[in-house]
Amino acid sequence: MNASSDGSTTLFVLLGRIADRTLDDATRREAVLVEATLRDSIRAKALDVPDIAQAARAARERGVTVHLLDDGGLGPYETAVADEIRGAIVGHLRCATSGSITVRILPAGRPTLAAVVVQSGDHTERYEFPAPTGEQAHTLFHGLRRGVGRSHS
Template identity: 40%
Template sequence: MIRVSGASLVVVALLFGSYHGLLGIVSLPEYSNQQFAWLAIATYCLALLLVLFDKPGIRMRLISAIGVLIVVVIVSQLIYGSLSEIREGSYATWHIAALSTLLAVVAIRQHPTIAWIGFILLTLQLFAWGGPQVIFNSGLIGGLILVAVAQAAYQAIISSAKRAVEFQIRSIDIDSAVTAASAARAEKLKRLQDTLSTALPLLEKIRDQSGELSDPDKREAILMEAQLRDGIRARALLNQDVIQATRNARLRGVEVQLLDDGGLDDLSEEDRQTYLDEICVRLNEVNAGKVVIRASMGDGWRLTMAAIQKDADKPDLFIRL
């Protein structure tokens, strides 16, 4: 891809615009009032510098674009006020191409509507001075083409900018998806490692004893299976205190079920600890039956705890936090 720096484009535009000013100087003998002509040339040159060096970036200031409209009117009136006719091969209407160049720059620099308003003003003033018959020998057609090409360039810039933004958004989405997938894989690996480190001693014991376990070992295996299930279903609800409180409750014969639906995911560690402490306190109060602890999202509360005994009419414990 060929890349052209912004400075190079400015230099090219400055040289091209200066050429029109030079044509104005060459055409000075054709004007009845050369002071008006000199003033028109100077005004145009200042406007050229304004549109090219208005401010960094592609979009020029609105006030500068409106200033070009004023220049279109002033320069045209100065020229027509000192020119009676267009001679064959003359550059006396140099200002048509010059002002069209200014308007083209205005269009490229993100103000195409103002550029076309300026071209309409330029055309109306030309027709008011010389009538429709001067349309082909005044440079107006070339000016029209110049502004139209600038309009197309403006649309290409806008389209390119939109595609760049869309590409950036897609790139961010892809990066986010990759990061999320990596985090999910890391989390799964961590859970697997934690599970193995927790269950491995018991599994080795089962292997060594060929599955012949004592009653205490069988109870330990049941507790271990429940703890592993908690780690899968309710990892966010677990810390060492909750694990121990849950184990103690199960040793007392309480059936404990932990479920995590993301209710505590957006909390800070300190706030989350408050809920976990409450779980421990409430679990230690239950001596029989079944306890269901659930962290839910979107229900108006974050944590639900319910304890009920078999054949009971109402729960022994029901709280929402």
């Protein structure tokens, strides 16, 4: 787990409580959050950064179902492009108050680099972040830090 410097400490404390059979409701909730963070660090390596980990945990604490998936598409891009995408993802996670949010980094070579699907009640929105090409790589993601992309309702 790269995102949380105290992640292993939290895990060991939690495992100790399980071994001691002292699982109250708060410990159970913490176990669910630790499991989700651990799963994210395995399944979404490019998204395993502190800002996303904190925003995902906070969203889960608000009752939002969060799925983070990484199929490797950020690898070929400059850090600035990846950081812009990550910033947009943080924005979406911070705005989610109910329902679910699924973030997927698509495989390399696709025209879409990342997608975020936000579901709340009967409303679903999909935000796509196109893979930059050439000169576009520097200008395409301007303004995405506010958590917006090309929306497809």
